[in-house]
Amino acid sequence: MTLSSGVCLACGTRLSPGLSTCPRTPLRRPLAEGVRRWEVGSCQPPLVGRTALLERLKWCAEEARRGLGRAVWLVGPEGMGKSRLKDALVESLAANRFEIWEGSGLALPGTPAGPLLELLEATRGLRPVAGVGRMSSAEAERVAHFLEGREWQGIPASLSAESLALFDALCHALLPHRGPRILILEDWRDADPLSRAFVEVLVSRLAHTPVLVLVLERTEGPALAPSTAEVLEVGLLNPEDAAALVATRLRPDWPREALLRAGAGHPLHLLHAMAFHEEHPDAPLPESGPAVLAARFEALSPTRREALHVVSAVLGPCFPRPVLGALVGGLSSLAGLEAGGWLKAVSGGRYAVGARVPVPREGVSSDAEGLGLHRRAAEAYEALPEEARRRACAELVRHWRAAKVPQRALPHLLEVAGWNLAALEPAAALAVYRVALEVAGSLSLEAARKWSRVLWERMGDAHRLAGERAEAESAWRIALSLEDARAVVATPERLQCLRKLAAVVLSLERYEEVVALSQSAGDFEASREALLCWASLDALCVLALCWLGRFEEAEARLVVARGRLLQAPYQEGPGRASVEAALHRATGTLLMGQGRPGQATVEYAAVLRWTERAGDTWEHSTALFNLGDAYARAGDRERAVHYFQLALDLKARMGDRGGMAYTHHGLALLHSQADAPELAKEDAVRGLQLAGMLGDRKLKSLLRCALGRAHLRLGEREEAARQLQLAAQDAAAANARPELLQAQAALRALEARR
Numbered sequence: 001m002t003l004s005s006g007v008c009l010a011c012g013t014r015l016s017p018g019l020s021t022c023p024r025t026p027l028r029r030p031l032a033e034g035v036r037r038w039e040v041g042s043c044q045p046p047l048v049g050r051t052a053l054l055e056r057l058k059w060c061a062e063e064a065r066r067g068l069g070r071a072v073w074l075v076g077p078e079g080m081g082k083s084r085l086k087d088a089l090v091e092s093l094a095a096n097r098f099e100i101w102e103g104s105g106l107a108l109p110g111t112p113a114g115p116l117l118e119l120l121e122a123t124r125g126l127r128p129v130a131g132v133g134r135m136s137s138a139e140a141e142r143v144a145h146f147l148e149g150r151e152w153q154g155i156p157a158s159l160s161a162e163s164l165a166l167f168d169a170l171c172h173a174l175l176p177h178r179g180p181r182i183l184i185l186e187d188w189r190d191a192d193p194l195s196r197a198f199v200e201v202l203v204s205r206l207a208h209t210p211v212l213v214l215v216l217e218r219t220e221g222p223a224l225a226p227s228t229a230e231v232l233e234v235g236l237l238n239p240e241d242a243a244a245l246v247a248t249r250l251r252p253d254w255p256r257e258a259l260l261r262a263g264a265g266h267p268l269h270l271l272h273a274m275a276f277h278e279e280h281p282d283a284p285l286p287e288s289g290p291a292v293l294a295a296r297f298e299a300l301s302p303t304r305r306e307a308l309h310v311v312s313a314v315l316g317p318c319f320p321r322p323v324l325g326a327l328v329g330g331l332s333s334l335a336g337l338e339a340g341g342w343l344k345a346v347s348g349g350r351y352a353v354g355a356r357v358p359v360p361r362e363g364v365s366s367d368a369e370g371l372g373l374h375r376r377a378a379e380a381y382e383a384l385p386e387e388a389r390r391r392a393c394a395e396l397v398r399h400w401r402a403a404k405v406p407q408r409a410l411p412h413l414l415e416v417a418g419w420n421l422a423a424l425e426p427a428a429a430l431a432v433y434r435v436a437l438e439v440a441g442s443l444s445l446e447a448a449r450k451w452s453r454v455l456w457e458r459m460g461d462a463h464r465l466a467g468e469r470a471e472a473e474s475a476w477r478i479a480l481s482l483e484d485a486r487a488v489v490a491t492p493e494r495l496q497c498l499r500k501l502a503a504v505v506l507s508l509e510r511y512e513e514v515v516a517l518s519q520s521a522g523d524f525e526a527s528r529e530a531l532l533c534w535a536s537l538d539a540l541c542v543l544a545l546c547w548l549g550r551f552e553e554a555e556a557r558l559v560v561a562r563g564r565l566l567q568a569p570y571q572e573g574p575g576r577a578s579v580e581a582a583l584h585r586a587t588g589t590l591l592m593g594q595g596r597p598g599q600a601t602v603e604y605a606a607v608l609r610w611t612e613r614a615g616d617t618w619e620h621s622t623a624l625f626n627l628g629d630a631y632a633r634a635g636d637r638e639r640a641v642h643y644f645q646l647a648l649d650l651k652a653r654m655g656d657r658g659g660m661a662y663t664h665h666g667l668a669l670l671h672s673q674a675d676a677p678e679l680a681k682e683d684a685v686r687g688l689q690l691a692g693m694l695g696d697r698k699l700k701s702l703l704r705c706a707l708g709r710a711h712l713r714l715g716e717r718e719e720a721a722r723q724l725q726l727a728a729q730d731a732a733a734a735n736a737r738p739e740l741l742q743a744q745a746a747l748r749a750l751e752a753r754r
Helices: 051-065 082-093 114-123 137-148 159-174 193-203 239-247 256-263 267-279 289-299 302-315 321-328 367-382 386-391 393-402 406-422 426-440 445-465 469-481 492-507 511-523 528-547 551-567 574-593 597-614 617-633 637-654 657-673 677-694 697-713 717-733 737-753
Strands: 070-076 099-104 181-186 211-218 230-233 318-320 343-346 350-353
Touching (some): 051 070, 051 082, 051 211, 051 230, 070 082, 082 181, 082 211, 114 159, 114 193, 193 211, 239 267, 256 289, 289 302, 318 321, 321 350, 367 393, 386 393, 393 406, 406 426, 426 445, 445 469, 445 492, 492 528, 528 551, 551 574, 574 597, 574 617, 597 617, 637 657, 657 677, 657 697, 677 697, 697 737, 717 737
Parallel strands (some): 070 211, 070 230, 181 211
Antiparallel strands (some): 318 350, 343 350
8 A cells, every 4th residue: 555545534444546435335226205415425334432412313203203203403513424324314214215414604705594495405305296386486586586596576675574574485495294304413513693593493393293303413512403403412532432543443452542542532533633643654653633633634745735735825725626626726736635534525516624724824825826815716607507606606705805806806796695685684685785886986987887886786786675764775876877878778787776776765755855865867868678677667657646636747657657567577576566566556547547447447456466476465455455545435335344444464575564553444444344343453553553663653643543443333432532542643744734634624623513
């Protein structure tokens, strides 16, 4: 045996020169249906001293089979044998028809919920089998949006509530639909916050599901496990078990006591000590485990040491194999690093670090060479297939910035922020956009202007997602100010930004500004591709004109919008669906203003169909409310109550307190008309509580008027007078003249009755 060939860390088999894996490694057979492994099959060391832990894990798996879901955190320092224990569990359950899905906190570094994305994509587990019906079409669309990194069309009222809805859909995708399932998540110390939050939600829902969630986490102290999870600590081997592990490979001439002293009960250090002795039988054995690792590292060939230097200084804990090959001139010279325990093969054609040793910075001889390595790593990442490259956008950013070429990082910064937006993490997205703005500022004047315009528009999207309407308006105005002043054609990008700005201004009830923004688009010619965005902007203008009472102008503008939509290229997708929904909503609002609520119900029903296709939860809830309002004005109380209740349920799930308050107001008016003052009073009180939480005095005035009328119907004149006086005060404070006139008229009617 040559010194450069080495031995297999797990079993001690000598490796021939050029051999990368141990010949005892099981043949890599195709995985069974329902099985998804993170680590590729490899040679395994004997399992010693873990019988009690393995039996406990088997018992938890059997409990899960019976429908009593369990969550187990397997914790302990690095090298204690957590992965070996997990593999033993998987081997023991292989014939018991468990579905086994493995992920890792190292998967897709920098991508929110990377472990879950990889699991769901690899297993195609978005939709259940036919007839199970665990996921609705809306839930499946949520998961699809998340997986594809697309920003949601809707504007969530409550990010926490919308995140919970996303978690619901992911839970449904990960829970089993046939037999029992084991979800294994390794390297959980490296998991991102969104993945941790999701697993907490999943663990809280395991009570009556046939699922075992097994999490492996390296930790030196208490684990950050949910309170309902069981924590099993994997510690040092006792002297008897350590001796038993050494005995599996011990030969008569071996220094048994020296091996045990160097390993000190640490399984990984014991294996390295035995491997070192087999590789260098005449060399003295180092005194400690870290010293053994360092000695094995120094004994490697210069090429292999250089490769591990590169891994430590440049690549990080998990990386694609082609990237490492590009940095070290090919993978042929790295034979033996995998079997020797330095690298381990994982799913997706990647390597993860198998053993960590202190690597001095001198491994990279100069700053110039370090910059070159990062540049070559970035270029190797960009040469990967499109899907793998897209998922590695965070690594691309890191390498281009480390290579002092930050402008090459800008497209990938946009992708990183896009993942955060898709994961409903606007604060994280804004942080990325601010970094990108700094990078863009270092470019040439024209390039800086173009990039800044894109970045400010995306920052507006993030602010809107966070419910920060004033900040979103400011960001979009800045983006529009950075448009090319010489442009004579309205591009889709410009009209899209104008549409976003008009939408937030409309929500702030500044209707004249919406009309002005829509008119400003007419200063440019429009390309055929921009007509769809223009039609959407026209729909917002129609809504503003209706609120201003200018119905003839609104009708004319609606005809123009419909014409533009017909001329636009037809493309199926959320974008066109949201424009169709906006136009039907504008038509319904116009019909309501013209006193034709019966016809408006048809338009609002069409909005429901289009918003479901667009995946727009916010607009869907608004359409339900509008449909209830239209039926109420058409005199169909039963249908009005039905749609108001649907809107209330959806808005409650979204956390839209303002929408809930307005819906309670609509229900209170309906109950008053139906001579049910007790029900009207109950809805008015609930709405008033929500309006009080928001501090919206205009809304409080409306609800106090409804409450006052209910008290009057019940004969409680003193309380009715008090509520109506408070309604007038709230309206005056909010400078809401229509609401003030309404409250004053109700007070005069009350005085007349006296």
